Amino acid sequence: MRCSSQTGPWLGALCGPCCLALWLACAAPVATQGTTESPAAPAIALPEVAPGALRAPAVFDAVPDPAQRSSALFTELARVLLHPRCVNCHVEGDSPAQGAHFEQHEPPVLRGPEDRGVVGMECESCHQDRNLELSRVPGAVGWRLPPRAMAWQGKAPSELCAQLKDPVRNGQRGLADIVEHSRRDPLVAWGWQPGFERQPAPGSQAEFAALVAAWVSSGAQCPEAEDAVPVNIGANHD
């Protein structure tokens, strides 16, 4: 197969994370017709992964280039960040979404001045410290919206990565704080225990935190914008 700088993203869009191996191969310098050419890199065979699973950090040891390995780790963990369990509340607008397809939140709540709703309809007017199975209302300690600066909605992994490393847009967190946040925060944890037939984020919180830790320890490299495959999170929406 002939690759170009454009092919990788298209592959990703078409078949999602299962094509990460092909994408990694295509991200290297390649031969193009009638221009300066360099040999195509051999394909890096990463195992396919189910929509509901995450590749373990060790899988990425197969990527020889350290920067590319680090950015590939981020692309993998971005599958969690872009999952509806996360993006539904990491919104740019005034209202969160719900469900698997970014449906309008019911009742029609607003962010409010402190990201906790408006008077009379605060987040914790309904959301408790844990999920309620009978009423189907999801819950976790400190239920609220992330600040608008932490919006992930509609972003590519490259944008997300830069945002996550920016203290202005990550809640003044250093990289070590981000690892700890991923490992222990109750609202992060809810993504894998969403209750009432909601599909959890891929993998587990421990696996996600391990990916975040591996990404940080590998230099926290970000995917280049042109490599920022819009991960096909549709596969995770079922």
Next chain:
Amino acid sequence: MTEATSSPIQLRVNGVERELRVDPDMPLLWVLRDVLGLTGTKYGCGQALCGACSVHLDGAVVRSCCTPVRRAEGRDVTTIEGLSEDGTHPLQQAWIELGVPQCGFCQAGQIMTAAALLRKQPKPSPEQVEQSLAGNLCRCGTYTRIRAAVQRAAELTKG
């Protein structure tokens, strides 16, 4: 003491100290209606979607159908019965003056939400009224009168 079960839960309901032996996960609405007989608060959807069950917990609105009574431990619960001693809260006056209710089922929740709003925003803008009450449904469609009555109550509120 009400009902004989395990460890008691203490809370104040409309200013009255209560000690309840109930399942800590029992919805506050069940406690209010079935244990304490305060039936002014209504059961609508049971999923925090309609607002009929709205009451105050330390002055903030909660939807009692999905609020476990354990969350109210040691706190103040106010229901429509406790909004005023004699039914003269400005919202109650305005509701009567404008003849707001039709069937009336949702009105306790509407009033309790509006009361929380007026406590924080004594002179709310129409937009603020709309935003705060957007989650209180009225199947009779009395929304126009509800919004007008909240503004009227703001006028009646001293200060």
